[in-house]
Amino acid sequence: MTEEIDAGMVARRIAEDGDLSEPAPGRNEVGAARRRKEDARLVTGRTRWTDNIQLPGMLYVAFVRSPMAHARVTRVDTSAARAMPGVVAALSGADLAGEQGSLPCAWPVTEDIVLPDHPPMAVEEVRYAGEAVACVIATDRYKAADALEAVEVDYEPLPAVLDMVKALEEGSPKVHEAGNRSYVWKFGTGDVDAAFRDAPVVIERTYVQQRLIPSAMEPRAVVAETDGDFFTLHSSTQIPHILRIMLAQVTGIPEHKLRVVAPDVGGGFGSKLQVTAEEVILLLLARRLGKPVKWTESRSEGNLTVHHGRDQIQRLALAADADGRLRGLRVDLLADMGAYLMLVTPGIPILGAFMYNGIYKMDAYDFTCTGVFTTKMPTDAYRGAGRPEATFAIERLMDELADELSLDPVDLRRRNWIGHEEFPYTTVANLTYDSGNYEAATDRALAVFGYDKLRAEQADRRERGEPVQLGIGVSTYTEMCGLAPSRVLGSLSYGAGGWEHASVRMLPTGKVEVVTGTSPHGQGHETAWSQIVADALSVPFDDVSVIHGDTSSSHKGMDTYGSRSLVVGGIAVVQACDKVKEKARHIAAHMLEASPDDVEFAGGTFRVRGTDAAKTIQEVALAAFAAHDLPPGVEASLDSEATFDPENFSYPHGTHLCAVEVDTETGATRIREYVAVDDVGNVVNPMIVEGQVHGGIAQGVAQALFEEAVYDAEGNLLTTTMADYLLPSAADLPEFTTDRTETPATSNPLGVKGVGEAGTIASTPAVVNAIVDALRPFGVKDVPMPCTPERVWRAVHGGGS
Amino acid sequence: MIPASFDYVRPASLEEAVAALDGAGEEAKVLSGGQSLLPLLRMRLSYPSVLVDVGRLEELRGIRDEGGHLAIGAAATHDEVVRSPLVNAECPLVALATATVADPAVRHRGTFGGSLAHADPAGDLPAVAVALDMEFVIRSSSGERIVAARDFFVDYLETALAPGEIITEIRVPKLGDGWGFHYEKFHRTAQAWATVGVAAAVRVSTQGGRHIEEARVGLTNMGSTPVRATEVEAAVRGAELNGQAGTNGSGGGGSVNGHPRSQEGAAPGNGNGAGSAPHGGPGPRGALRQASELAAEGTSPPTDLHGGPGYRRHLARVLTYRALGTAARSALGG
Numbered sequence A: 001m002t003e004e005i006d007a008g009m010v011a012r013r014i015a016e017d018g019d020l021s022e023p024a025p026g027r028n029e030v031g032a033a034r035r036r037k038e039d040a041r042l043v044t045g046r047t048r049w050t051d052n053i054q055l056p057g058m059l060y061v062a063f064v065r066s067p068m069a070h071a072r073v074t075r076v077d078t079s080a081a082r083a084m085p086g087v088v089a090a091l092s093g094a095d096l097a098g099e100q101g102s103l104p105c106a107w108p109v110t111e112d113i114v115l116p117d118h119p120p121m122a123v124e125e126v127r128y129a130g131e132a133v134a135c136v137i138a139t140d141r142y143k144a145a146d147a148l149e150a151v152e153v154d155y156e157p158l159p160a161v162l163d164m165v166k167a168l169e170e171g172s173p174k175v176h177e178a179g180n181r182s183y184v185w186k187f188g189t190g191d192v193d194a195a196f197r198d199a200p201v202v203i204e205r206t207y208v209q210q211r212l213i214p215s216a217m218e219p220r221a222v223v224a225e226t227d228g229d230f231f232t233l234h235s236s237t238q239i240p241h242i243l244r245i246m247l248a249q250v251t252g253i254p255e256h257k258l259r260v261v262a263p264d265v266g267g268g269f270g271s272k273l274q275v276t277a278e279e280v281i282l283l284l285l286a287r288r289l290g291k292p293v294k295w296t297e298s299r300s301e302g303n304l305t306v307h308h309g310r311d312q313i314q315r316l317a318l319a320a321d322a323d324g325r326l327r328g329l330r331v332d333l334l335a336d337m338g339a340y341l342m343l344v345t346p347g348i349p350i351l352g353a354f355m356y357n358g359i360y361k362m363d364a365y366d367f368t369c370t371g372v373f374t375t376k377m378p379t380d381a382y383r384g385a386g387r388p389e390a391t392f393a394i395e396r397l398m399d400e401l402a403d404e405l406s407l408d409p410v411d412l413r414r415r416n417w418i419g420h421e422e423f424p425y426t427t428v429a430n431l432t433y434d435s436g437n438y439e440a441a442t443d444r445a446l447a448v449f450g451y452d453k454l455r456a457e458q459a460d461r462r463e464r465g466e467p468v469q470l471g472i473g474v475s476t477y478t479e480m481c482g483l484a485p486s487r488v489l490g491s492l493s494y495g496a497g498g499w500e501h502a503s504v505r506m507l508p509t510g511k512v513e514v515v516t517g518t519s520p521h522g523q524g525h526e527t528a529w530s531q532i533v534a535d536a537l538s539v540p541f542d543d544v545s546v547i548h549g550d551t552s553s554s555h556k557g558m559d560t561y562g563s564r565s566l567v568v569g570g571i572a573v574v575q576a577c578d579k580v581k582e583k584a585r586h587i588a589a590h591m592l593e594a595s596p597d598d599v600e601f602a603g604g605t606f607r608v609r610g611t612d613a614a615k616t617i618q619e620v621a622l623a624a625f626a627a628h629d630l631p632p633g634v635e636a637s638l639d640s641e642a643t644f645d646p647e648n649f650s651y652p653h654g655t656h657l658c659a660v661e662v663d664t665e666t667g668a669t670r671i672r673e674y675v676a677v678d679d680v681g682n683v684v685n686p687m688i689v690e691g692q693v694h695g696g697i698a699q700g701v702a703q704a705l706f707e708e709a710v711y712d713a714e715g716n717l718l719t720t721t722m723a724d725y726l727l728p729s730a731a732d733l734p735e736f737t738t739d740r741t742e743t744p745a746t747s748n749p750l751g752v753k754g755v756g757e758a759g760t761i762a763s764t765p766a767v768v769n770a771i772v773d774a775l776r777p778f779g780v781k782d783v784p785m786p787c788t789p790e791r792v793w794r795a796v797h798g799g800g801s
Numbered sequence B: 001m002i003p004a005s006f007d008y009v010r011p012a013s014l015e016e017a018v019a020a021l022d023g024a025g026e027e028a029k030v031l032s033g034g035q036s037l038l039p040l041l042r043m044r045l046s047y048p049s050v051l052v053d054v055g056r057l058e059e060l061r062g063i064r065d066e067g068g069h070l071a072i073g074a075a076a077t078h079d080e081v082v083r084s085p086l087v088n089a090e091c092p093l094v095a096l097a098t099a100t101v102a103d104p105a106v107r108h109r110g111t112f113g114g115s116l117a118h119a120d121p122a123g124d125l126p127a128v129a130v131a132l133d134m135e136f137v138i139r140s141s142s143g144e145r146i147v148a149a150r151d152f153f154v155d156y157l158e159t160a161l162a163p164g165e166i167i168t169e170i171r172v173p174k175l176g177d178g179w180g181f182h183y184e185k186f187h188r189t190a191q192a193w194a195t196v197g198v199a200a201a202v203r204v205s206t207q208g209g210r211h212i213e214e215a216r217v218g219l220t221n222m223g224s225t226p227v228r229a230t231e232v233e234a235a236v237r238g239a240e241l242n243g244q245a246g247t248n249g250s251g252g253g254g255s256v257n258g259h260p261r262s263q264e265g266a267a268p269g270n271g272n273g274a275g276s277a278p279h280g281g282p283g284p285r286g287a288l289r290q291a292s293e294l295a296a297e298g299t300s301p302p303t304d305l306h307g308g309p310g311y312r313r314h315l316a317r318v319l320t321y322r323a324l325g326t327a328a329r330s331a332l333g334g
């Protein structure tokens, strides 16, 4: 028994298994299903997670959090807590008011946006349940937890603001003095009034994207330390580089005196794309106390205070001709910001603005988004960030339009999508889709799914009035990945660029270190980047190591989110390799006493064309290190770096088909078949792609069926544990059938498009479309998400939603 | 989530455990598998001064055949119960329901007695206890007493246990021949508690046409305590089973369960799917269905994120019908 759970043995097995995934001799590494080289240490825990870090003299921080959604803080008394055993300090927001600054928002989407002050610890007013009001610092985490109860806080309740529609009404209680409307952002092309005027069909719907809680496997944790002059912050973050810049600005610690480290990080899904109150406070505490400090959240604390996702009301209208051809689309969003604007809060719905047209052609488009303050946890990026919402809206509308016109939903889509011969295609939202083949992906999906057979079974069950009905959901999606061309970000008022950086250094022994500015937290970059470098430099896969996540070793980067790492960061790696190769060619030519123009590189060897004279790249690396005889003007190293800024986004697409069985007597839904055919361009590692697709689908299914953050009428979060906030496990999900078509991206040399968010974006509408399709005979046109058994049952028996 | 500080004792015998509880007074708590108590402590919803760990006491472990009943040790784990040949042979309903509790990790630690003592009406075992008329053997410094299941569950998370008392074993009466059993649990994910659950035991007679002679029905999560659906039990007595199982497509529809994997491969409309009701024709089908319609009588189900009272009452009726049908079929050896 003990042998079975021995961590070292697990690690060895994974490593040994890795050999099985080696490409055949002579084949490229790119494209091989390499086992992930980082997994042995990740799954055995033989690595450094932030909470594992133990430093001499370390103190532990715990936060007193508001039990109220909205209140004035009239008194915070920490004296009793300070008297408790082991307590070193206890501080209120007021105690830190002079130095804590305001948490940053890097994306003020409009000129006149209301951007309220956001103190890391509340000073005068709390605006959501869970907001920090004080902290206790003690010699161990148990003493810190005990002392929390001794901090006395007096609150004077203020009215909670929970409903976005009511929040915008005249006379609503205010979250902030300046009002509950943060911004109104508009976008449009074409003559949308003309498109709707005299349109034979107009489908109007309101959909609600419920509030979600990102649930990374590893809770957030922060460790801060200082020697009095220089500061190091370890955090379970996706964005060490951005965090460093932001923390320097907030705390006044000069950027060059601050190092930020993201050790191994156990998932993020956007929730760790943030500058958090706890990160700022721990840095300030390290400065104040001169001791290392640590904070690790509990799951319940996380559910309250990890930024939430989605939470939008989508008011939609789609105009079409009688044959189903789309004319125009109107989108009017209310987006719940929560109580404050955090790092990219206001920009999330705006990211979706360019995706509401999906893969379809239409004449005109009009988009308005109103950002609304409520007394809830702020929202921000969550897997897909704006694009799942957009895809859900258009894919639900397409099914509704098909129903209205009595067309097959696949047929309706065919009539409207961009044909493969039409690429590059500039959409109604002014994006230029570089490549794609929607016909190929859809045809493959239909065949694998057995679409016609399932439709026949559906008809049969309807005919017989069976209590268990079958529904089929279609979702043909695309998304914009590879965030982002810096020029586009600039035009959208984003505070930074979207480039990525890499450096590649060949060591004297011929091994290779790759430094990347991306910051993996589960994606497998170490493996994929090694495969790319192995091919580019013709070195063995195992001779490459990847360095990331520490601003002192990886000094430049834009980090990991928005399916950008491979599409932007991977290209920087390729370009850095090209420079190394070029430099090596010069050195090799010098060594071979030939002209660089006569030297070619193949199979890891520089060879004078038409001769046997050759040097391996490893020999060149050693020569560069020795530097005894380098060509004039060549520096003694085989290092290079590159920064890549994409010209365009990339556009993965695909067709997901879902068959559900809905028990109309209980409302229970069972997914019977799920087929995903994704086109993510060229594939570096099919196993990693498969993993991303599986996890993505699970997360999208979870939005459709299970997850919802629920606040009660007073603004208390009810879903603080996993007993209430339901995450599906493998036992709750079907086998996914996955397949791919490969239409290379034309916007980058690897032809890759990104895969991190595809599954999540595609699957939510596939599942909800299937449920509604099952219930059409009952007059049902919508079931609000998550489609719980009770809601499904009510939809059936209420004759509609 | 860190509990407030508490003392911990692990007595070596039941005698010592009783003494330890006695000395500690009202603020002491018995600790068994910890699967319900520790979450309460961690959320600081309970502040005991001392935990008396009975989980490893030999006297509280094991499952014995006592002739007319099985004696299940209070500290027998869920996993031991599920795997016990005795339980599966003599009191299969207990094994069926216990197998739906949580997940393997929780079942390896959580105990039969702890689960019942916790008295969560959403727990799966209390309904089985009332359906089968189990008896609780309870020890304290003043001796031993026996409490019937119907008197044991007092209110939400509240039992007849007084401070200082320890359940040592639970007696599960054997029902004898001719019975069939089923536990129908409706939940949203595999690890979730029951939105509603129905424990059914049915004795079927084949003398003079197949009919139900006797039934026991317990309901999970339909009130602050487990509910015995006595009106269903009375109404279903004598209900005929005409043996046309599966012939009427609209008869059952019992195969889509709360979570997708729960009935692997059981596509509705075939196998034990939509036709799972043990009777097809309108008459007898009506009898079982009509009896099941009484399932929600006198209940006061809770409201939570998984459903309101109206929905739960509806579920109780549908699930009772399905549970009775499946139990009857298993009584008939099918």
Ligand SMILES: Cc1cc2nc3c(=O)[nH]c(=O)nc-3n(C[C@H](O)[C@H](O)[C@H](O)COP(=O)(O)OP(=O)(O)OC[C@H]3O[C@@H](n4cnc5c(N)ncnc54)[C@H](O)[C@@H]3O)c2cc1C
Pocket: B029, B030, B031, B032, B033, B034, B035, B036, B037, B038, B054, B074, B075, B100, B101, B102, B103, B106, B109, B110, B111, B112, B113, B114, B115, B116, B117, B118, B122, B123, B124, B125, B161, B165, B166, B167, B168, B191, B192, B193, B194
């Ligand atoms: C993730 C999770 C999911 C779960 N899902 C389910 C589910 O689906 N269905 C379900 O039924 N249950 C579920 N449970 C609860 C589980 O069944 C617990 O094991 C059980 O409720 C408690 O048993 P225990 O031995 O762990 O008791 P403990 O947690 O140790 O104690 C529970 C209570 O019983 C008292 N107690 C324990 N033993 C005795 C005794 N011998 N005499 C007197 N008092 C005693 C304790 O003082 C305490 O008040 C779940 C638990 C978890 C953690």
